[in-house]
Amino acid sequence: MQHDDVIWDLIGSKQFCSYKVKTKTKNFCRNEYNTTGLCNRQSCPLANSQYATVREEKGRCYLYMKVIERAAFPARMWEKVKLSECYERALQEIDENLIYWPRYYRHKCKQRFTKITQYLIRIRKLTLKRQRKLVPLSRKVERREKRREEKALIAAQLDNAIEKELLERLKQGTYGDIYNFPIHAFDKALEKQDEESESEAEEEDDEEGEDEDKGRREFVADDEIEESDLSDFEDMNNLKVSDEEEGDSSEEEEETEEEMEGSPGAKSKGKTPLKGPVRKKRPYVEIEYEQETEPAPKSKAS
């Protein structure tokens, strides 16, 4: 009580106090020994020679007291008293220790002690529940992962992979009889025709067989020419050659139709020299009129 007023005059209003935090409405005191946390004449531990607080350390509460007799010995200034774990008994201990002290300090210490015990109880309850663990993200790693994911997505070509897998399953017959697509065998035969000459001979035999059913011999000869022509001009993807050859019979045209059906399917996998935009070949019937003059010369289409 010697020069408390002087100290308060200086740090409270006129000059600087390093523990003071000013806000719009209130001033706070950051001093650890402050009981209320506000910057008041009565709550300032620097401006009061006789002061008491309650602080907690590792879950135990202690009562700190400062008296004027020890003002000259800063190392021994604060007297620390351990308070009991039991709430009521601790309150009584505070009363006993702060007997004959001004009512203000007793009241504020007890208030602070109550608050502290409440938050300690809350801590203990929360630790029993699930703890949320925060895992720090590294920005560099996240960026790297994102980029790798994009590249992997491009490399994966998902749509193609899925379509391929589904077609595989269809071929293996996992779908059973749900889808009836016409005749696998005929398509396979058509594929063979495009590849090797031996299989060409087989096909001719097949077609001969068919034609014999219909009973037209001349037909066979024309067919032979057609086959070889097609195999020669195969790369030119040329339907017009086969069309230019005179064919009056509709069956010839049917044959060419079917070949056309098979060949675009097979040829679409290989190279198709582009004559302008790639045309989607559909089966169609072209009717040639026989000319009375010399027949149109068989020319390689450009």
Next chain:
Amino acid sequence: MTKMVTRKHFSDTHTTNTKNKVKKTMKRQKPFQEPVDNGSVEESESAGSSFPPTFSLSTIKNKQRRHLMFMKLKQEKRKQKLELRKKRKKERDALGDKAPPKDVPKTIENQRVYDETTVDPEDEEVAFDEGTDEFSAYFNKLTNPKVLITTSDRPRGRTVRFCEQLATVIPNAHVYYRRGLALKRIIPQCVSRNFTYLMVINEDRKVPNGMVLCHLPDGPTAHFKVSSVRLRKEMKRRGKDPTEHHPEVILNNFSTRLGHSIGRMFAALFPHDPHFVGRQVATFHNQRDFIFFRFHRYIFKNEKRVGIQELGPRFTLKLRSLQKGTFDSKFGEYEWVHKRHEMDSSRRKFHL
């Protein structure tokens, strides 16, 4: 006068570092100097450039000049590359049919470091293991999958919608609110109600970012990182909502032992008998350790072409850890954990 000066500089280029001046004067003097000095002083890499051999771009302090030099260097490199290409093409055309086959370009998949745990299709040990592991009950058709989908605490709208859409994609799936329950308490309850899978979608900042997939009667627990979630309404050109038919499952590229077990985990999510009538397919495609999930409806146009239309949510997963028992982060026995410093160091090494 200037010519004299530059000659002197030329002879000094090996020793001095006054490259700035040298370069500038070289640029101006090039048309005169080249035929004289080219052979003697510089061992130039290309016909056009005349840089002294100890020259390096990083020694030019002036940013503009350095940039100019760099652009020049790039242009020359590009020109060389183009010439090389043209030459090679000419040779190839000249040879015609006898040309050697084109080289296969190197891709990351080609260059992948061979993983010794890659599964050989005929491996007996693997077959035996798979016959007796936790999924054998499913694969022997003893159990039907029943999936419980939940989230972390207090999910936001996007996560909730994602869970709902997942529940439509996976047949026999139920979504439940988390309400702050501990997973270790949920698991025994699930087991008692005959669930086979527990899927927890973790959320961060209103967006789903993790998934814990736990196979229930003491099965393995996998923890994934979830990214690029697209909900149904964000998909372009999507089809109608998925029906109740059981979808087919496609698992692509799960090649190692770890990949196999994860693949089986995904397969066991769906019931055995896919309804082919429904024409729906769920795909888990593994590429470079990223697992892409897609849900499509397909239609066979003819036997060579199939059209697919994407319904359903899409997301990518990246495996973070695989743990042996049910979910226990503290005391669980981890079969595989992603360790960034060891496993991410090589760009050609993948684990799935």
